[in-house]
Amino acid sequence: MLSFMKDFLSRYFKGVFKNKKNIKLGLYGPPNGGKSTLANKICTDWLGEEMSSVSNVAHETREIQIKEQIKVKDKKGKKELAFNLVDTPGIATKIDYEEFLKSGMKEKEAKKRAKEATKGVIDAIKWLDDMDGVVVVLDSTKDPYSQVNITIVGNLAARNIPVLIAGNKIDLKKSDLKKIQAAFPQYKVVGISAKYGKNIQDFYDQLFKVMK
Amino acid sequence: MVTLQFVPYNEIASLTSVGRIRLLLNIAKENKIVLLQGRLKKEEEAELIQATMEEINKEFKGIELAVIDPNINRSEGFSGFKESLVNGLLGNRSGMTIIGPASVVKDIKKDPRKIELLTKEKKNGKNGKNGRNGKRKK
Numbered sequence: 067m068l069s070f071m072k073d074f075l076s077r078y079f080k081g082v083f084k085n086k087k088n089i090k091l092g093l094y095g096p097p098n099g100g101k102s103t104l105a106n107k108i109c110t111d112w113l114g115e116e117m118s119s120v121s122n123v124a125h126e127t128r129e130i131q132i133k134e135q136i137k138v139k140d141k142k143g144k145k146e147l148a149f150n151l152v153d154t155p156g157i158a159t160k161i162d163y164e165e166f167l168k169s170g171m172k173e174k175e176a177k178k179r180a181k182e183a184t185k186g187v188i189d190a191i192k193w194l195d196d197m198d199g200v201v202v203v204l205d206s207t208k209d210p211y212s213q214v215n216i217t218i219v220g221n222l223a224a225r226n227i228p229v230l231i232a233g234n235k236i237d238l239k240k241s242d243l244k245k246i247q248a249a250f251p252q253y254k255v256v257g258i259s260a261k262y263g264k265n266i267q268d269f270y271d272q273l274f275k276v277m278k
Numbered sequence: 279m280v281t282l283q284f285v286p287y288n289e290i291a292s293l294t295s296v297g298r299i300r301l302l303l304n305i306a307k308e309n310k311i312v313l314l315q316g317r318l319k320k321e322e323e324a325e326l327i328q329a330t331m332e333e334i335n336k337e338f339k340g341i342e343l344a345v346i347d348p349n350i351n352r353s354e355g356f357s358g359f360k361e362s363l364v365n366g367l368l369g370n371r372s373g374m375t376i377i378g379p380a381s382v383v384k385d386i387k388k389d390p391r392k393i394e395l396l397t398k399e400k401k402n403g404k405n406g407k408n409g410r411n412g413k414r415k416k
Binding site: 157158159160161162180184185187188191192194209211212213214216217220221223224 | 319320321323324325327328330331332334339340341342343344345380386387388
């Protein structure tokens with residue numbers, strides 16, 4: 067009962083004192099879904115500079131990255147959506163440094179990366195409470211029914227945080243957006259290629275709708 | 279050999295979130311696959327991932343996690359309300375949660391009504407072929 071009251075009060079006061087100028091939009095998802103590539107695309111489009119480093123090796127982003135005051139305009143250029151973009155480390159249930167060795171990394175470096183990655187996952191989950199909206203970035207060539215995806219989306223729903231699902235990598239042949247839509251029928255799914263900017267305007271349009 | 283340990287919901291029902299997570303994680307750390315009756319709360323699933331990350335070391339590489347939810351097409355109206363009320367009061371006992379140590383379980387492939395549990399092959403190559411639905415072929 068006490069924890070319920072605490073939770074209620076914290077949500078109430080968070081809502082009352084929320085500074086609309088500091089809306090936090092989080093990019094969440096499993097590793098290698100393309101969160102940082104999308105973060106870079108958004109920042110390049112609206113700030114003219116990149117945000118995060120990207121790599122084919124999983125867990126490249128191991129710390130929360132924030133880019134402040136991004137202002138996105140709608141198609142007609144009339145409406146504006148301002149937010150602080152939060153690029154988070156990929157959420158995983160297992161991290162094995164030996165996996166990094168396969169990509170040619172030295173043992174010491176691989177162990178360090180694994181340790182940082184575990185901390186990154188913990189931080190990403192802790193930050194969930196601070197988000198005003200979240201784009202869940204999923205690799206559309208992969209199975210969307212993974213428990214990590216379901217846990218992320220379930221936790222966002224439990225916190226009443228608006229969600230847009232970005233099915234990334236639609237430039238690849240194996241991409242299957244319908245499968246993502248079937249897995250999360252209650253959410254809007256937009257297909258994009260963050261790397262090549264494909265369908266990115268549609269993504270911004272959907273972002274306006276979700277964050278209004 | 280792969281060991282499956284069944285945990286009835288009654289065993290975790292009276293525990294706090296931390297207690298539940300500790301109990302389940304401790305079993306997984308003994309290299310056993312946990313078959314939990316029912317499911318954790320959404321927030322507890324996230325806390326389980328956090329706790330797992332805190333425990334990762336040379337021996338323990340994490341977990342594979344899957345939840346079978348029979349209420350995937352959740353009923354609506356009065357029966358849906360009754361169901362959420364019962365779940366709220368007594369905990370969610372429907373479905374099943376599988377937690378496997380990453381050193382034993384390679385992958386859990388899941389669609390809404392089927393689970394394929396792929397175990398790791400031992401390095402000597404004698405054991406450890408794929409199993410399905412929590413049962414390992416011998």
